[in-house]
Amino acid sequence: MANHVVDGANGFVASHLIGALVARGDSVIALARASEEVVRRKVSDALATLHLNPDLAKKVQFRTFSLGDPALGTAAPDVFAEPCTYWHSAALITFFPRREAELHAVNVVGSANAVTAFTRHAKPGSRYVHVSTAYQNGTTHSRTLEQWPEYGHPSEFRNDYEHSKRAAEVALSQTGLARKSVVLVTRLGVMVGHSGTGRALSDLGLYDFLRVIALFARRTPGERVRFVCHPGAALHLTPVDGTVDRMLALADGPLDRPVRHLVPAVAVPVTDLFAAISAHLPVELVPVTAEDVEAEPFTRFEAIVNMRCKFTSPYLRHEYEFESRADAQPPPVTPRILDLLISWYVREGLPE
Template sequence: MASHVISALVARGDTVTALARADGEVVRRKVADALTTLHLNPALVEKVQVSSFSLAEPDLGISAADVFAEPCTYWHSAALITFFPRREAELHAVNVVGSANAVAAFTGHAKPGSRYVHVSTAYQHGTTEGRAFEQWPDYGHPSEFRNDYEHSKRVAEVELSQTGLAQRGDVLVARLGVMVGHSGTGRALTDLGMYDFLRVIALFARRTPGERVRFVCHPRAALHLTPVDGTVDRLLALADGPFDRPVRHLVPPTAVPVTDLFAAISAHLPVELVAVTAAEVEAEPFSRFEAIVNMRCKFTSPYLRHEYGFESHADAEPPPVTPRILDLLISWYTREGLPE
């Protein structure tokens, strides 16, 4: 999201300083790709100032007097995203401690009139039953989440809610859905979320075409696939508006049923994906092939086993992923995005 937000900001004439852990050339390449994805001039990347920073250092290891010389909007989107086990300490260091360090640097140096935008995930709701509301969360036990990433994002929000920024109303928490590519072209710059699942399915489908693979799914399972172009538009509008409602869900009004996702994937890859219940698998156990595919998808498949409901409002909702857009997203990735 950071590269796409930077692209939209610089395209409208804003002065942008990108604080990055990566090398400057890597940042510029990512922003240039994002500009292209959003149908903007990639040469605009030359207007982006890049500065190295560290989430672990006091004042983020930057020249705070220079970065915060004028009132600004500070976008905190730096995060570690991994669903692998035994990464809890690293996730906490980046997503929780790093977020707290960013708040401290902003609070200590930002000029009056500055604003803070914290990019989070709607799935910080974890596996808690019921609808997720646009409100500050409470602490949750790690067992209430599918992975340590979700838990770390929840803790970061809880700690942010207890800061002076939150008390003064100078902060916006933007909770994103499952980020996907451009709604008009299908082009994507990520291998996370739906694309991680697609990559695994494609690997097995092309090696052993014509197989059937079942996944245990909630009967009403659906994913809030969120196109990057519409999400950037909503983000910028919210960041420019009043922060009277500090927590917002940037999810489409209609989620994509998992059965529709499976059908679209099966239309582009030589595989039949089938949503089943746990009882059906108990009655007819997975074949060896199905068991292997499910094991390789073990970090994505838990998101198929729950029904999600997020409070959202029209001013924050990106346009929904229609069947046409879904087909476009999958066809582009299977044609252009898959690794060789």
């Protein structure tokens, strides 16, 4: 039985990770600012999503913590009593403007505090896994490699969240953990639900976009909405079940490649995504170029929808290429899986 400590335990990825760990018989200490009741409910829901016994959530040990405290706001010697794998998953995810200071405090300073606590208290043989995002690459048009990043100016990123995740990786690369090769950075794609059922307990990423589109489609059905897209735009949609499988395999294996992209080898073209959404909602989503919009300006309705999607739409305007090896690639989202993901959320996940 292996020992694991997972912070941000009530998050989408972390709760599924914890569920998979306890299901295979490992010991898990869950760290979260949220209450124990919330964490256990999230883990129980995640276990159900993974087709595992929800009652296994009772096996999770719980501790309150704070990323603002170098000791994590808990009894660190207790948390690190045994050699363990520490999963740093806690983060603030927001694309809203004027949140730079808060994002830095949580995602950069908080990450540094987690490293400090691990460095001071973790027993020999322990490992540190930092959960990041593939989109820390910012607006670069070149292939993003599986290597430690260099500093990037805030202007090189679509939002402050991306910049904060890059800064956290840069800081981690300069620590003793990186020099000792006991650290793994897992850069995730656009997280979505279960590949077999489409079930997703998340309102972020694709689901935020779906929620906005559904709101307008149901109010004014039959409208056409154009979005400016790169001709080769595609999203690396990444099912949570495949992602957790890859995270566990990489964390258990050799740490000779400390930075890994957990993204499918084949991304979902935006044209396919739009067609799938239009098949389940009374709306016609159309990818166009900036020149198309200049020739035929947005209608008032299109302009409003685009404004409401302003935190998602920038990701449609770029083409991404991430270096990745087969052992880190979750299975791709096929047309069948894409239909499952969208149909489940339209049926079960949207607010009434």
